[in-house]
Amino acid sequence: MYDLWVNYPAIPAQEAAVSGALRGLLEGGAPLPAAYGPPQGAEAARRAIAPLLGLAPGQALALTCGGQSALSVAFAAALAAAGPGRRRIAMEAHTFPMARHFLALEGVPTLGLPMDAEGMDLAALEQALASPEPPGVLYVMPVVHNPLGLTYSAARLAALAAIVARHDLWVVEDEAYAFLAAPELRPPSLASLLPERVFGMWSLSKMVSLSLRLGAVSAPAALAEVAAEQIRIRGLTANPVIAAATARLAEDGTAARLVAEKRAEGAARRALAREILGTARFATEPGDSWHIWMHRPAGEAEADFLARARAAEVSLAPATPFRHAGGEAPFFRLSLGGEAERARLAEGLGRLARVLT
Structure with a gap:
């Protein structure tokens, strides 16, 4: 088949790189991480990995045990920020299936909004926000969308950011495949435009290797503890050895x-x-x-x-x-x-x- x-x-090169990073940890002389650390992961690992992700100023980074774990934490933290009266989540009409499944299991109502070649239809979003049950959270994949493959135009993202700010929306920005976009051509992230309103997520497993099952979630700096608490209570803390190996690969440019x-x-x-x-x-x-x-x-x-x-x-x-x-x-x-x-x-x-x- x-x-x-x-x-x-x-x-092919990714598995040799992972082997080298793990071997370096074992042969480096320092003991492997073997104690409970903060739920968001060791500060040294987060500091090393943040530049690889392009973490926006004003955002705090946490590590999780995979990309889908990071997405679930981002949803939970955004819903906590929105409050019990605004639990509805608006998303693109074509979207990542596991996101819908997770929200269905959590009993969170969702709304699919149409798209065109530049991204989400903003008139449809405005209409949803004017409804009797407006969404409090927006879930989007602006760069290298799955499954459509498209990337939002910079103009569409700027207009979307203006709507988010005007309506006090919280955003979950899915950057699972965004690393594939050429940095000089991709639009700015929503987190860079509105760091105080956005929860982001990444999959280091996709960026580096499935051998390193690691995800990352960002939160507004003022809400970093909200995300960390969601990681703790859901048992989604990253494996510290995996995080340390990934940090080595980030630090040395691999x-x-x-x-x-x-x-x-x-x-x-x-x-x-x-x-x-x-x-x-x-x-x-x-x-x-x-x-x-x-x-x-x-x-x-x-x-x-x-x-x-x-x-x-x-x-x-x-x-x-x-x-x-x-x-x-x-x-x-x-x-x-x-x-x-x-x-x-x-x-x-x-x-x-x-x-x-």
Whole structure:
């Protein structure tokens, strides 16, 4: 089976880098971290990792045991800041499925808002804020959106920040894939525009390696203890050895080098997809992502299309889980990171091309 479902940007160099960092900890002479520390992680590790993430001034960083853990902490802290009367969360109409699942388990009502090529429809957001039950929290993925791949324009983000400030919204900014965007081209983060209103999250596992299961969450400096308390009561503190190893990779520049290599590899894989598939079925411009939101054949049910793909030994991510409203839509997510070898990716894309014709 050719894996065009898994959405993880991996490169061969990452595992050797992780091995080197762990070996350095073991051979460095200092004892491994072996005591309870603060729930937000050791200060030295947080200080080393913050520049890699581009932590905005006025924000405090905490480490967690994974990216989804960081996202759950960001949601919990934002809801605590919003208060019991404003528990509704507005989000993009296409979004990360696990975010919706987590909020459903917590009993938090959500609202999906339409998008265009520049990001969330701000008129729809204004309309929601004028409703009898306005949201108190906004969840967005402005840079390298999953599943659409798009990045918000700087103008759209500035306008969004103005709405957030005017309505006293709290924001959860998902930067899980933002590291793939070229720094000189990406717009400013919402956290940099409104550090006092934004909770951010990152996945160091995606940036560096799944061998280092580590996430990060940022909070307004005045609310750092709110985020730390959510980490403590949910048991989501980062493994201190993993955090220390990641800090070594951040300090010596290895993590930044891996990120740059992942950007370059992503560009090569997108070029391969364009060459083999063409762009006629691209539903959005993939930008810097390792995934492409695509049109599936018209008039064919999602289950039938996926079954035909599986018969051709190709696994694909269906559109339905990404849709806030649920139900079928004539799309699917093509992921370019499931196959470690570029040659196997090309073979899988060739099989997909035949399925799509």
